[in-house]
Amino acid sequence: MAASKPVEAAVVAAAAPSSGSGVGGGGATAGPGTGGLPRWQLALAVGAPLLLGAGAMYLWSRQRRRREAGGRGDAGGLKRNSERKTPEGRASPAPGSGHPEGTGAHLEMNSLDRAQAAKNKGNKYFKAGKYEQAIQCYTEAISLCPIEKNADLSTFYQNRAAAFEQLQKWKEVAQDCTKAVELNPKYVKALFRRAKAHEKLDNKKECLEDVTAVCILEGFQNQQSMLLADKVLKLLGKEKAKEKYKNREPLMPSPQFIKSYFSSFTDDIISQPMLKGEKSDEDKDKEGEASEVKENSGYLRAKQYMEEENYDKIISECSKEIDAQGKYMAEALLLRATFYLLIGNANAAKPDLDKVISLKEANVKLRANALIKRGSMYMQQQQPLLSTQDFNMAADIDPQNADVYHHRGQLKILLDQVEEAVADFDECIRLRPESALAQAQKCFALYRQAYTGNNSSQIQAAMKGFEEVIKKFPRCAEGYALYAQALTDQQQFGKADDMYDKCIDLEPDNATTYVHKGLLQLQWKQDLDRGLELISKAIEIDNKCDFAYETMGTIEVQR
Secondary structure (H helix, E strand, O other), X not given: OOOOOOOOOOOOOOOOOOOOOOOOHHXXXXXXXXXXXXXXXXXXXXXXXXXXXXXXXXXXXXXHHHHHHHOOOEEOOEEOOOOOOOOOOOOOOOOOOOOOOOOOHHHHHHHHHHHHHHHHHHHHHHHOOOHHHHHHHHHHHHHHOOOOOHHHHHHHHHHHHHHHHHOOOHHHHHHHHHHHHHHOOOOHHHHHHHHHHHHHOOOHHHHHHHHHHHHHHOOOOEHHHHHHHHHHHHHHHHHHHHHHHHHOOOOOOOHHXXXXXXXXXXXXXXXXXXXXXXXXXXXXXXXXXHHHOOOOOHHHHHHHHHHOOOHHHHHHHHHHHHHOOOOOHHHHHHXXXXXXXXXXXXXXXXXXXXXXXXXXXXXXXXXXXXXXXXXXXXXXXXXHHHHHHHHHHHHHHOOOOHHHHHHHHHHHHHOOOHHHHHHHHHHHHHHOOOOHHHHHHHHHHHHHHHHHOOOHHHHHHHHHHHHHHHHHOOOXXXXXXXXXXXXXXXXXXXXXXXXXXXXXHHOOOOHHHHHHHHHHHHHHHOOHXXXXXXXXXXXXXXXXXXXXXXHHHHHHHHO
């Protein structure tokens, strides 16, 4: 959980960066380049699981917005439709549904009437929960119905699909819905039911096609359909991302991302500047100090490469120190593990972190830092128990380490343990009074608690707290960013826009701030052109910003 910047709701970046969606320091996102793909395809490829680094705040915000949307009859113009579970009497209008005229009409109507009677009997069985009997009646209705009565036949197939759905016979549901749609191509209820069946059958692509058709036919006004579309799009994104990342070359994130990531640690030995006696021989010659340093250390060379922002050489230099079992082996293990995490290789990082943690003779700061990073990695892997154990162990072995409480506080927010999160931020502030980030995140935690509890007086107190933080720490971009998210929640869009402008003034190279400002234009003014312009600017600043690609892709898919 590294340096914090906004990620849609507000970024609280993880100490263990992800291989996919943007995580880690400053909201700068690490991930694959464009590779020539259209941006919406790239967005699908990189729309990997929402990880801890991409934000405790972000995850909470999405869940909270969905809960709110689910609790309103009309959320922002989206209709909360019924579950579409019950059978129906007639289908949506379709060609060829009128009764014929002429001498054969009487017999044909009798046949249709018998089919309707069987259907009505099936409906009664359905409502009584007798689904097998209902299926028999709908099958009879299908066999009796004249083949040219498309609308009626499509209704009978759709009703039988509804009964199969109650028995969780998903293959039969999909087959009957297909028949219904063939007879009536704009049959929304059948399309949506088939989409749900495809979801259960793990046919994500087919599910997405059907639910997208439903959204279009409904004019994007039905919340239930749009939530399913969003859900399956993200699942498909995860699947595509796994395929992409399985065979891709590890990619180093942008320098801005890396620097922001390390800036979230104050008790991290490996991220501290080199001491005078650690300078390499080459630098010592320049300083006339060559006689002071005689050793040839891979770790010290790696540290020098860090200062030069030559990050691609760090892992190999650390490996040399480890292979030689040099005096800085523990530091080299931790630094190598950190860069493995930065490029998204958690499998390679874990053994190094395990070794550092087990080295009882190693500096306690190194062991605590390794525990923080392993704990964050576990949370990314959705193992909250192991994550909590690591953070608690770090607090036990190094109780005066402010980083432990800072990052554990972010973990507690993600676990919805707000009171414990506030207590951790308080302890971090006690140990490090000038920690602007901890104070801003404490305000956000208090705001979240007040907002969730619908406590207007506490909301006002939290907003006042933000004002005090940015007044005390006017150079803290994170404070403005988190405040902007709270202001957006309160629909104070103009002031939120001002806060994002202050973020940009302080950190003009932070791509994610441009993304959030772009999203604000869409929510505030429905200004699509300005929103996309700002997101494009984010990509121009950092062409590895997955969050920008994912956001732009989502907008393009919806459009």
